[in-house]
Amino acid sequence: MARHEEAASRGLLIHAAQVLGAVLTFEHPADVVLSRHFRENREIGHRDRGFIAEAVYGIVRRLRWLRRLVGEDARPRTLLLAWLARGEGWPMRNFEGLASATERDWISGIKAKELDDGSLAERADMPDWLAERLLATHDEAALLELAHSLNRPASLDLRVNVLKSDRDKVLAAFKENGIQAGPCPYSPQGIRLAGKPALQKHPLFLDGSFEVQDEGSQLLGFLVQPKRGELVVDFCAGAGGKTLQLGALMRSTGRLYAFDVSEKRLAKLKPRFARAGLSNVHPVLIAHERDAKVKRLAGKADRVLVDAPCSGLGTLRRNPDLKWRQTPESVAEMLAKQGAILESAARLVKPGGRLVYATCSLLAEENDGIVDAFLAAHPAFRQVSAADVLAKQGIALDTGERLRLTPRAHDTDGFFAAVLERVDAVE
Ligand SMILES: C[S@@+](CC[C@H](N)C(=O)[O-])C[C@H]1O[C@@H](n2cnc3c(N)ncnc32)[C@H](O)[C@@H]1O
Numbered sequence: 279m280a281r282h283e284e285a286a287s288r289g290l291l292i293h294a295a296q297v298l299g300a301v302l303t304f305e306h307p308a309d310v311v312l313s314r315h316f317r318e319n320r321e322i323g324h325r326d327r328g329f330i331a332e333a334v335y336g337i338v339r340r341l342r343w344l345r346r347l348v349g350e351d352a353r354p355r356t357l358l359l360a361w362l363a364r365g366e367g368w369p370m371r372n373f374e375g376l377a378s379a380t381e382r383d384w385i386s387g388i389k390a391k392e393l394d395d396g397s398l399a400e401r402a403d404m405p406d407w408l409a410e411r412l413l414a415t416h417d418e419a420a421l422l423e424l425a426h427s428l429n430r431p432a433s434l435d436l437r438v439n440v441l442k443s444d445r446d447k448v449l450a451a452f453k454e455n456g457i458q459a460g461p462c463p464y465s466p467q468g469i470r471l472a473g474k475p476a477l478q479k480h481p482l483f484l485d486g487s488f489e490v491q492d493e494g495s496q497l498l499g500f501l502v503q504p505k506r507g508e509l510v511v512d513f514c515a516g517a518g519g520k521t522l523q524l525g526a527l528m529r530s531t532g533r534l535y536a537f538d539v540s541e542k543r544l545a546k547l548k549p550r551f552a553r554a555g556l557s558n559v560h561p562v563l564i565a566h567e568r569d570a571k572v573k574r575l576a577g578k579a580d581r582v583l584v585d586a587p588c589s590g591l592g593t594l595r596r597n598p599d600l601k602w603r604q605t606p607e608s609v610a611e612m613l614a615k616q617g618a619i620l621e622s623a624a625r626l627v628k629p630g631g632r633l634v635y636a637t638c639s640l641l642a643e644e645n646d647g648i649v650d651a652f653l654a655a656h657p658a659f660r661q662v663s664a665a666d667v668l669a670k671q672g673i674a675l676d677t678g679e680r681l682r683l684t685p686r687a688h689d690t691d692g693f694f695a696a697v698l699e700r701v702d703a704v705e
Pocket residue numbers: 495513514515516517518519520521537538539540543564566567585586587588619
């Protein structure tokens with residue numbers, strides 16, 4: 279039975295409104311705020327956590343619409359009640375015992391309230407500046423379709439670790455366990471789950487047979503296409519989502535350097551590569567992109583991946599709060615960082631080696647803007663067609679010279695990537 283078909287408790291709504299209030303300050307990412315609240319309130323059960331998280335994410339996705347409906351200064355509880363009534367379509371009887379008589383009168387009014395269409399940004403449920411930026415590369419209809427696809431929850435994708443298992447075996451095991459899943463449309467190592475089962479304790483997760491990784495992110499690993507015995511650098515490795523994939527593609531041979539400036543993120547990588555059975559990964563904490571530890575590898579790498587820090591706007595399905603947390607100023611800061619990282623990373627690539635620049639942004643300035651400026655300044659590099667690189671690995675996905683993924687067109691997060699090959703030793 280769905281949660282809204284049975285009465286939620288008063289206490290549950292109080293928790294949901296509390297978390298929502300903290301999320302709406304936008305001081306911390308929503309997932310961090312939710313995890314902290316659940317850690318501090320261990321009595322909240324699995325099902326109720328699901329209810330709270332779904333309500334909070336639903337409200338953050340449609341915040342502009344909801345505020346137009348109930349007022350710009352509406353309190354978290356007001357937004358929550360309006361969301362349950364209009365967003366979730368709760369019937370009035372669900373509010374009995376949960377909302378006061380005055381609130382229930384107000385909710386009836388909200389249920390009947392009509393709104394005009396609003397501006398394009400309002401219909402897309404995003405800030406004005408973001409809609410304006412996206413209009414540079416989308417017409418209005420495409421922008422709205424994109425916005426709606428970003429406002430739907432994402433499916434849960436896994437990547438099978440080819441060092442430990444294969445996709446058919448994992449799918450067969452899931453079938454036996456009653457877990458509904460099928461192959462991803464593009465990634466030969468991808469599995470898409472029908473629901474969101476908790477898999478952290480699944481024996482095949484514990485033995486490293488699979489990892490959670492969006493299909494779009496997996497396709498970036500295939501664009502890098504590292505081979506056995508090579509020297510590969512994952513310049514912005516973070517907690518290692520792509521490092522693990524690259525390590526497996528290299529069959530745990532060669533040397534795979536995982537750089538990052540965040541000690542906390544790199545620390546999360548270590549148990550993951552142990553579980554994945556990888557012995558070729560070398561995590562390296564760097565102070566910045568020009569660190570001496572980076573320079574030591576100048577001209578030595580066969581492959582360098584720059585999975586650049588970015589606005590993250592391609593991941594709004596999972597992180598809807600980012601559209602309210604990012605600003606034109608924060609994007610401008612990212613651009614400077616992205617250019618500097620790509621510049622330093624390029625120095626590591628040996629003649630004939632490849633550099634892959636990738637983001638999970640949908641903004642042209644963080645994507646084509648950075649790559650175009652790089653190519654103009656570095657005649658030693660030429661672009662290789664992303665579609666060709668994928669086709670050679672049996673992946674039929676042609677988005678042109680550069681990879682451009684969106685939830686609307688590919689049912690993945692939004693990703694961008696360009697493959698750049700060093701043709702000359704000197705510049
Ligand atoms: C998009 S995330 C990487 C995600 C990761 N590759 C994955 O697949 O899970 C970008 C990463 O760049 C790191 N970063 C930021 N500035 C950096 C710099 N100057 N040099 C290297 N990494 C940096 C951040 O700490 C963050 O972990």
